[in-house]
Amino acid sequence: xxxxxxxxxxxxxxxxxxxxxxxxxxxxxxxxxxxxxxxxxxxxxxxxxxxxxxxxxxxxxxxxxxxxxxxxxxxxxxxxxxxxxxxxxxxxxxxxxxxxxxxxxxxxxxxxxxxxxxxxxxxxxxxxxxxxxxxxxxxxxxxxxxxxxxxxxxxxxxxxxxxxxxxxxxxxxxxxxxxxxxxxxxxxxxxxxxxxxxxxxxxxxxxxxxxxxxxxxxxxxxxxxxxxxxxxxxxxxxxxxxxxxxxxxxxxxxxxxxxxxxxxxxxxxxxxxxxxxxxxxxxxxxxxxxxxxxxxxxxxxxxxxxxxxxxxxxxxxxxxxxxxxxxxxxxxxxxxxxxxxxxxxxxxxxxxxxxxxxxxxxxxxxxxxxxxxxxxxxxxxxxxxxxxxxxxxxxxxxxxxxxxxxxxxxxxxxxxxxxxxxxxxxxxxxxxxxxxxxxxxxxxxxxxxxxxxxxxxxxxxxxxxxxxxxxxxxxxxxxxx
Numbered sequence: 001x002x003x004x005x006x007x008x009x010x011x012x013x014x015x016x017x018x019x020x021x022x023x024x025x026x027x028x029x030x031x032x033x034x035x036x037x038x039x040x041x042x043x044x045x046x047x048x049x050x051x052x053x054x055x056x057x058x059x060x061x062x063x064x065x066x067x068x069x070x071x072x073x074x075x076x077x078x079x080x081x082x083x084x085x086x087x088x089x090x091x092x093x094x095x096x097x098x099x100x101x102x103x104x105x106x107x108x109x110x111x112x113x114x115x116x117x118x119x120x121x122x123x124x125x126x127x128x129x130x131x132x133x134x135x136x137x138x139x140x141x142x143x144x145x146x147x148x149x150x151x152x153x154x155x156x157x158x159x160x161x162x163x164x165x166x167x168x169x170x171x172x173x174x175x176x177x178x179x180x181x182x183x184x185x186x187x188x189x190x191x192x193x194x195x196x197x198x199x200x201x202x203x204x205x206x207x208x209x210x211x212x213x214x215x216x217x218x219x220x221x222x223x224x225x226x227x228x229x230x231x232x233x234x235x236x237x238x239x240x241x242x243x244x245x246x247x248x249x250x251x252x253x254x255x256x257x258x259x260x261x262x263x264x265x266x267x268x269x270x271x272x273x274x275x276x277x278x279x280x281x282x283x284x285x286x287x288x289x290x291x292x293x294x295x296x297x298x299x300x301x302x303x304x305x306x307x308x309x310x311x312x313x314x315x316x317x318x319x320x321x322x323x324x325x326x327x328x329x330x331x332x333x334x335x336x337x338x339x340x341x342x343x344x345x346x347x348x349x350x351x352x353x354x355x356x357x358x359x360x361x362x363x364x365x366x367x368x369x370x371x372x373x374x375x376x377x378x379x380x381x382x383x384x385x386x387x388x389x390x391x392x393x394x395x396x397x398x399x400x401x402x403x404x405x406x407x408x409x410x411x412x413x414x415x416x417x418x419x420x421x422x423x424x425x426x427x428x429x430x431x432x433x434x435x436x437x438x439x440x441x442x443x444x445x446x447x448x449x450x451x452x453x454x455x456x457x458x459x460x461x462x463x464x465x466x467x468x469x470x471x472x473x474x475x476x477x478x479x480x481x
Contacts, residue, residue: 049074054082062105079109087112088129092144096125103129112139118170120146127151130158139164142171149177153185162190166197168223175199175224183208194246199224203255206233209240217249217276220261228283230256234264241268248273248298253280262288266295276301280331286314294321303329303354309336315343323347329354338365345372354382361388370400380406387411391421391428398435405441407432421450 053061053075065075079085085106090099094117103110103125110133115126123146130137137159142152147167152174156162165186167174174182179200187193194214200207204219218240222229231237241247247270265271274296279289282305293299302318302325304310310333318325326349330336337360344350345368353374355361365388369375378401383389389397390411398404411421421429429443429450436442443450 047074050078053078058084065105076108079106082109085109087114089113090115090117090122090126092116092118094122096121099125100128103132107132108134108136111136112141113137114139114141114143115145116143118144118146123147123151127155127158130155133159135160137162141166143168144170146173147171148173149182153182153189156186157189159190161192163192164195165190165193166195168197168199171199179208180211183211187211197223202233203229203231205240206231206236210236210243213243214246215244216247217251218244218247218270219251219253220257221251221254226254228254228256228281230258231261234260237261237264238268241265241270245269249276249278249301250274251278251280252282252284253278255279255282255284257282257284257288259288262291265292271296272298274299276327278303278329279305281306286310290314290317290321293318296322300325301327303331304333306332309333310340311336312339312343315340319343319346324349326350327352327354329356330358331356333358335360338362338368341365341368342372345369345374348373348377350374350377352380352382353378354384355386356382356384358386361386363388363390363393365389366393366397366400369397375401376403378404380404382408384408384410391425391432395428395432395435398432405436405439406444407436407441408444410445 049064049071053064056064061075061079065072086109088102088106088110090102090113094115096119099117099122107129110129113126113130113133115122117123117126126142130140135158138161140155140159140162141164143166147155152167156165179198183196183198186196192214193212194216196208196212196215197204197219198208200222201224203221204223207222209215209218220229220231241264250265250270275298277292277296277299278301280303284305289304293302299322302322315336323346325347328344328347328350330344331354333340336358341361344353350373369378381397381404383394389409394407394409398407433443
């Protein structure tokens with residue numbers, strides 16, 4: 001209103017409104033005040049910035065690291081106990097400069113390093129990345145590389161806390177090295193090693209196992225080639241059996257098991273503490289299997305040989321010998337059918353069952369299992385390439401086993417000849433996933449069609465099941481756990 005004029009009611013109200021707004025509304029943010037607000041972040045205590053860094057995505061973390069020395073130190077501190085950066089993996093195409101940069105930034109928090117780098121130029125970069133872990137590395141895996149025995153020793157000497165060392169598959173310089181001497185040197189540098197896999201001409205237990213007293217599993221096969229091994233150097237085997245006092249597992253994959261070998265095993269201290277006996281492509285008689293099982297009172301896990309049809313009498317003898325088994329694996333036992341499972345279902349402590357390529361089973365095997373004692377104890381099953389067990393059968397099995405919370409399932413065999421997940425399977429799979437996740441577990445599968453149900457955000461609405469079969473076949477997906 002103009003000066004001297006009487007204020008109207010409306011003008012008085014507007015004046016009050018503006019006055020009230022000026023009292024409650026902060027002044028607009030100027031360029032100078034905005035800069036001050038941003039700079040205040042860098043002035044926070046390092047401990048607080050470290051806590052904030054653990055909540056940031058990787059790229060934001062890198063940006064924060066570049067602000068100044070204070071935030072860089074805070075980020076470095078946060079990485080050291082951030083599980084997101086506990087594992088560094090370098091594929092075959094990783095550039096040496098990128099390996100070095102990764103190690104420099106995230107090495108402080110790394111507890112595991114896995115490399116598939118074949119180029120010679122990558123080895124110094126890998127050594128640099130290992131050095132950046134400041135001795136905190138606990139697992140080192142090197143595949144398909146030209147690492148020499150001297151280079152490998154230099155790497156492990158920078159890892160005094162190492163518990164797992166794997167250096168196999170196309171590592172020619174290690175394959176031609178003196179593995180026995182190398183093992184002694186590695187053991188001196190890393191006395192805590194529990195898992196060691198090195199290429200050798202004979203079995204691992206004969207070649208280098210005795211150099212590592214903390215080994216948990218004694219392997220009676222060779223990592224150097226895929227042919228069967230006939231262990232015969234019993235003096236070396238005996239030394240390993242008496243030296244590796246923490247070993248409570250043996251792996252007989254690709255091993256020809258003779259009565260003489262079983263005799264040496266049973267005469268050692270091993271049977272009294274053996275909890276796991278694993279056989280894969282093992283040449284062994286059913287009688288020798290039962291003899292081993294009978295003389296190992298602590299045995300909890302048994303993986304039976306592949307491509308070996310054992311029959312119901314064997315399973316009955318197995319149950320009579322060791323009814324307390326908790327984990328049983330039946331890989332590629334093609335002709336063993338529902339009657340064999342009638343015996344397996346009577347194992348009252350069975351918590352884990354692994355079944356692969358058993359063509360003789362019928363859908364009725366689900367009822368056989370549900371009527372057995374193991375229905376109350378099963379917690380995990382792996383059903384791979386069993387034509388009779390489709391989505392509906394697996395759902396029925398899970399419903400009838402109240403403790404079952406983890407399922408790995410593959411329906412299709414090699415070449416996909418048994419059919420794929422179709423749209424009609426979707427209700428069963430949705431119910432299966434919901435049930436397992438409700439129990440705190442989940443479903444794992446690379447079966448075509450399962451991916452869209454576990455992670456629908458990765459698929460467009462226009463994609464149908466045929467599209468997924470062509471694009472996503474072989475990719476393993478997991479529901480949340």
